[in-house]
Amino acid sequence: MSASNPTPAAAGLGPGGPADPEHDPGATYALEPEQTAALTALVVSSTGEEVPTYTPLTGQRLAMMPQSSADDVEEAFVRARAAQREWARTSLEERSAIMLRLHDLVLERQDEILDLVCWESGKARKDAFDETLHVALTARYYARTARKHLGTERKIGVVPGLTRVELNRVPKGVVGIIAPWNYPFTMALCDGLPALMAGNAVVTKPDAQTMLTALYGAQLLREAGFPADLWQVVAGPGRVLGSEIIARADYICFTGSTATGKLIAQQCAERLIGCSLELGGKNPIMILRDADLDRAAEGAVRASFSNAGQLCVSMERLFVADQVYDRFVEKFVARTKALRLQPGLDWGSDMGSLISEDQLKTVTAHVEDAVSKGARVLAGGKARPDLGPYFFEPTILEGVTPDMTCFGDETFGPVISLYRFSDEADAVARANEGQYGLNAAIYSQDGKRARAIARHVKCGTVNINEAFAATFASLDAPMGGMRESGMGRRQGAEGIHRYTESQSVATQRLMRFSPVLGLSDEAFAKIFTANLKLMKKVGRP
């Protein structure tokens, strides 16, 4: 730890005051040691190997995390498959009841979860709160809509009255989930809950930086009443364990970078298993000339700097109408400069730390590259080692051009570039540039016009007069990326149907699909042709 990094006490952190890692290298701040031990025991690991995990707030050690081998992944799948066979026989009502208990547990333990998420990810408490909120919303949504999404559905049969068709949703089996670090509690649980609801088991590999939070989620699932073996957690490098999981899973849910997503898609293609990929973005926000500028400035701050910009749906490009550019920018810059940056577990911070040195390097490189090529810094622009090892100021850039890295590459940090536009169609065309298409936002007081514009934006979600929360928290609506921002959708019907196979069961009564009573094939074909004409005439689909 460098001398400029504060101890937990200096940062106002930690239950027991400062603990210098030189003197107390095993210090665990987030949880009591026995709690940490109970969590790490949930990792399927027989290797005897452990790697330390650290808090980005101070750089101090949080836990020694057991590591999993290929054999451990195999063991996780053996356990998960056995548990899944039993689980698939449970009723939807039984599963819903457990899901609702999870909902209540998350709210009861909220404070402890928020502490842990802050410690492990370095984020501000209000950003951690979004995670418990999202897990609770997801648990309630899938518990309450289970029958609608999974109940046997009647379909139209080919011969009215005589062909009865039913659609069953059959669980895939064991779902592999590979998750990132940016929303450790949400990412640990939210994609897995519909998989469980649909009768699957899960083997998950959370990111190495946020294992404790993911394990806490696994422990809550058990407490809520899900069978212990239904949810298996393995730990280790994604490159190694990812392939082991893909080699055994019946479906893969991946969230992470586009580069890794492409590798995962290739491996899934080899085995002809399905996958959903929630990937990167370079999300645009558009402020139209009739926008409520105070509301837009508030939204733009949240859009750009929530979770220090380490949010898949956060904005990195801001297009502002000429007529309101100066007034909007003045408000946006003022609000950004007023943001409180501080390490800590309390509610006093508006923006927390980046997760790691790698993230800090990327963000710093993007800003330095832009500035060296002529971009102007309107707010922020530098690292803040006085606050913690990986803090970086919320940064607004103007004059960003296509030769600068941050023009098209995802920064995944608190950096937004401002662009002026005079023509809305041109703004949409510029917003659609690049390979991504995850999330967009439009601010306008004319909702109808904004919704019409949204149809031309090539993004999986578009928020009007809101940054991202309106779509993200509306669990009934699918969420995911177009183009290189992903494949498949989480949330809503698509978010649960991805974990099922559709099985059509047709029961044919009386009539059969071949000639009867000595009818020739030709006569049979004529009768069927007449029937086709009749069905069209009576308006049958």
Ligand code: NAD
């Ligand atoms: P990453 O792709 O490096 O890692 C994500 C996960 O994949 C980690 O668990 C990692 O261990 C694992 N992994 C890494 N290499 C692998 C491989 N070869 N095979 C299998 N697994 C592998 O991404 P990251 O840097 O941790 O996360 C940030 C990225 O995630 C950003 O691009 C962000 O936009 C994206 N993201 C997207 C969403 C979304 O919903 N669209 C949400 C959060 C983050």
